[in-house]
Amino acid sequence: MEKKGAQRSRIIELLEEHGGMRPGAAREVARETGVPEADIFGVASFYTLLARPGARTRVCQGLTCMMAGADRRMQELRDSGVEVEPVSCLGQCDRAPAALDDKLELVAGPRGAISPARDDQAMQLAAEDDASYAALARAVEAGPQWVIDELKTAGLQGRGGAGFPAHFKWNSVRTQQEPVRYVVVNADEAEPATFKDREVMLRRPHLMLEGMAIAAFVAGAKTAFIYVRGEFKDCRRALDRAIEQAKPHLDELIGGLEIRIVEGHGAYICGEETALLEAIEGRRGMPRLKPPYPTEAGLWGKPTLMNNVETLACVPSIVRRGGAWFHALGRTEPGSKLYCISGHVARPGVYELPLGVTLDELVEEAGGYLGTPRAFSPGGASSGFLPMSERAVPLDFGALAKLGSMMGSAGVVVLNDTIDMAQAARWQQIFFEDESCGQCAPCRIGARVQRQAVDRWIDGKNRSGLAQVEEVAWEMNEGSICGLGMVASLPLQSAMKYFSEDFQ
Template identity: 65%
Template sequence: MQKKGAQRERILHLLEEEGGVTEDVVRRISLETGVPEADIWGTGLFYTLVSKPGKRVRVCDGLSCRIKGSDELFSKLRDAGKECEPVSCLGQCDRAPATLDEDLEQVCYGVEARGIVPDDPELPMNLGGPVRDSYSSLAKARETGSDAVIAEIEAAKLQGRGGAGFPAHIKWKGVRGQKETERYVICNADEAEPGTFKDREIILRQPHLLLEGLAIAAYAVEAKDICIYIRGEFTSERRMIEKALEAASEKISDFTWTIYNGHGAYICGEETALIESMEGKRGMPRLKPPYPTEYGFRGKPTLMHNVETAACVPAIVERGGEWFKDLGKTEPGTKLYCVSGHVNKPGVFELPLGVTLDELVEVAGGYDGEPVAFSPGGPSSGFLPISRRDVPLDFGHLSKEGSMLGSAGLVVLNDSVDMAKATGWQLDFFERESCGQCAPCRIGTRYLRRQVDSFIGEGDPDALEFAEDVGWEMEEGSICGLGMVAAKPLESAMKYFPEAFGSRSKQ
């Protein structure tokens, strides 16, 4: 039984300070917090950054890094005597192949990021422009009142920029309408969808835009506490947020700000899993309803937004919802598109929501080689053939294609890529990052990955005979989105690239 007054929320922070899970560390933390040792073991072993003590080099094996030679880099580092391990996407896809050194600092062996849109004051985020730290939009929000602010967010038709595209104003109204007066605003900065690195750029280039957007949201929903949950691998980004908070302390002092580190679990990008992690538990998604707007962090109404969503807010307040809405091409507003893989100038580009692949890649310096496929929004979106290059890259049109925009982490693949192997890489990711809560996801991700590996190794197309059935079971029987889409890479690749899954000789 957990002792009265146990400080469960401190568990992960203490494990991080102690360097990882060991018997002695667990015993000390249990005595200090009152949390049973078994619970600390169960929580600590869930998170890759604290599950194993000792320092090591972490080599990204995401799709963008693998096609740029991360497997070869891993072998070289290991042969040189480095303690190293492969890890999921590090959010440095434009600089592939990427690694983290022993102190979790980024080391990139590829090109420098070269694709940031130039200074354009007409863009809501304008990542290439001067730092915007006046907090004039927050001042305007306070002058016009919270009702007017929410009305502008609704007029802008702002959709969540983290994946699902859910209307932001519905969340704001949901939290604002709760009887409970203790409320929280949480920023989900746990950017871990492979192919995605836009939040990284916002934090490094326009950190005050993020803080101002969160402050406006908190003002509008009458919350006093703002929490930023940032990916544990983002050490430079955390320092930038801390620096910005210090610089803006007088302008945002009426809010209590707290930064939480993630600890290496992709699943914590799901909003309720993130809350579980903040509460010192394993990051396992909750059954919904209730939704976080009713029952969120510490059981209180909680507004959660992605970094990009929050960063859109100041410009909407300053220039109006209609102005923002009209910036889009097929859907409202601009979008930060991340482009990597086989393009000449990978990077982040702020463009009207709904541009096509060719329009986006033109800004990214053109295709590198002959393109055959692209993944519009990370592994969760599967693959589309280059023949779909004219489909608007927005939430609605991609959904009709059986894909999704997600966080707009777009990866282009040319004809040098074996699509069966690329599919296997994406399935590796889902197997590794499944939290294990739902049997269809836990078993299905492993089964699909093993069957694809068997097909590649043995050349037997019958290895994939039941793939479609397993994918259906996963989609229907999983609590959260990970299990629902984990079969998407295989299903889409088999649909659009059947030649990659025909008979082949043993590899």
């Protein structure tokens, strides 16, 4: 039983100091925190970077990296005597194939391209980062309700994947009776093919911090947490520098803001908002049942406003230039959008374009197709695959949903006709099997069953299991607590639907 006054929130930090789950580490951390040793072991075993410590090279086995030859790279490293571990997508798809060395520092090519700065962009990745915090000053002058009204006029939807109206979340937290409130930035970006938040943190960290500060002012929060993906060491360093530069402005304008950076430790599921809260509190990152929602009972049971990096990076320009200006930037839905694109295109990278552009327009920005395009994934692994006959569909929340897909985090991957779509589905199913948190039996078992089904087809042209794909997918969708289990079958389902010739 956990002792009164136990310091649960220090568990992950102390495990990291001890070098992960090494002999005696759980006992020592239990002594330091007052949390039972068995509980410490349960937390440590959940997170990849803690559960399997030690010197090795971790090579990405995400879709884009596998298309770029990650298998060959792993074999070359093994042949040279290097210990290698294949890992889930590292968020470096523009630099595929990517790897982390034994110190978790990135080993990859140069970063991808970005859009040149234009006046019709809300974030302007190519512009100089603005550390004046003029938008925060404007927000303080105009007041919280004015900011919420401008967000509503802007039509800003959450850019982390769900597309939930930002003003609704902000207003919900602001109107709670509980006086203690928190702001949490979801910077765990782990959806395969997605690396836009990484570029915001590296190129314009003040843009995100200013949006976060405005959120804290509106919500009435005195403490903000930034949950940064553990593999993004360079992003952590950029944020540390920017926070130091921001402190004088925050002190002057809003009486200070306590900012705590929490590093993730290799669990994709922590991108789900309630799993992220569990991780900050020092627990296994397993999603909570909802309701209550984080806006009512989030971090330590207090009202919590959580947005992802890109969502907050849109806020300063909305405050400065108005919600109507931002709304007009979009084509089919409000605002401009950061689209990631990788795979068989000339210039992989992050491009800020009107929300609702087509695949062809995005690829034109990225220098054109390589080879003969056959398929694309419009929003990360969770969105499945679409055939090129859908290349004219707007890349937005509504249009893709009508196709049974989703824009998600806007991580677009283009696949040309050299790729077997059964193999592409297998790579995605491996990801979902590896990253299921295991809390829900339909997800935990179903993800494995779907991967085994496509394995049997590829390895022996045995259709055993493929007949049950739809039934298993239904059970996963109906029985899973969070979105991972609900979408984990989409890569295989969509590949079988649109590219049936690869399963015959």
